[in-house]
Amino acid sequence: MNMLTIKNLKKSFGSKEVLCGLNLSIPKNSIFGFVGKNGAGKTTTMKIILGLIKADSGTLYVMDKEVVFGQPNINRYIGYLPDVPEFYPYMTAKEYLKFCGEISGMDKKDVSARSNELLELVGLANEHSRIKGFSRGMKQRLGIAQALLNRPKLLICDEPTSALDPIGRKEILDILVTLKKQTTVLFSTHILSDVERICTDVAFLNNGKIAIQGTVTELQNKRDSNEFIIETERKEDLNNLIGAFNNLNLTDKNSLIFNGTEHEFFSFINYIADKKISVQKIERIEPTLESLFIEVTT
């Protein structure tokens, strides 16, 4: 079953078409990486799901219920963490969660218990000062707590790690991983290592459309890597090789990248053996999401 289905979503701001027929489906209990360049339309898509902005056309279903702009009832199934979450600075973390519970119509006792549990989870349980003095990382963690307060079926995180230092980033990713059993996570980012680290599924957004979508393993295997990196003992051998084969490229680190078929590769190895070229390293380049991303978006 899909948690979220988007069909032919279109949105323009003035003459700029941001989304042009986006189709996307997010399987239940997945951690879904939504990847795209800055300005690709990730935030716009998310805001349309949340009913903050109106789509020009297209349909959206959250848990098989259609999302209609201006009717916020679907939002009780969704938790949202904006890229830079902003809270009322005069409240404490606990007061803010209490307020969130009240405006989403939760039971008073439940709010109190759930707040304590979540503040514990995000490491803010002993923080009694007002939000005004919170660091970016603390705000991000409070952002996760407020997003999870009403036990959402779908958690939408807009670049939750982009602005954080490596430790803050790790903390947020670790929290997201623990949520896998409870909820589906839609997670936009342009940091591909984060996707490889925690996501089960991924979609690349380019020019307002989904360029490619699948599970992370599927996509990683999609590219049969025929690229090898070669380093020789002596520098002049590199030039020698480049002269003999046209599917070689010199990198800036005095090594060569070979890109060709298996057959070509064997003749390349033969050539090295025949010419008795001393090799320091031959290594197959592992397919990465990054190379795939660059391929589909450029």
Place this chain on the structure above:
Amino acid sequence: MKTLFAFTKKEFFEVRRTGKLLIIMLLFLIFGIMNPATAKIMPVIMDMLAESMTESGVVIKDIEVNAMTSWAQFFKNISTILIIFILLFSDVFTKEYKTGTLQLVLTKGLARHKVVIAKTLSILSFWTIGYIFSFSVTYGYNEYFWDNSIMNNLFSSVVLWWLFGVCVISLIIFFSSFLQNNIAVLLSTGGVIILMYLLNVISKLKPYIPVKLININPLLASTEEIDAYTKAIIVTIIFSIVCIASSIPILNKRQF
């Protein structure tokens, strides 16, 4: 209803926590005291000026100070107080747009019309409470020093001025529903008030324009009675309701 109450509660909490409540109460208190105080020291000032005035040919005789002097100050100064009040509250919406705090609240399923209702309720409450507070302080001092009973139509005049305040607040809410920053909200509101004054020049329209409500001298002097204000009262009430009500569909369409 529960969620509306929760958001309204937050509005009151915000005013208290951010210190705005203290500022408003001090403002209204000082204003309340200032009116009788000015009336009280006026003869002293006049005495001091009398000598130099006599030299220039103006003779000042004994000035009679009574409750009327103090209430005249009240109605003269209240416009300044309304302006300060409006300045303090002009960003209740726009601050939330700018920082994105409202965005997060809306994603929790809070209906947008409740935001308008809650904010309207809270601003009107503070205006009403502060106004009554100021009025009570001035009334108390006046009663102690002089005699309030010499005043004609005092309560009607006070209510008319309050209603004009409500009208200005409804303009703030209306403009906040679609404008992005509070300077624009203030300028637009000011623009509408200026337009009202301009329309007030046309004698046919005069009885209908909300600014009629703050022209209370004829009422205090009993040259006009409250009946003369009925049309302006009705127009102001309808105008305020329309402003607040129309900000709901506008906010509903707003993209965050």
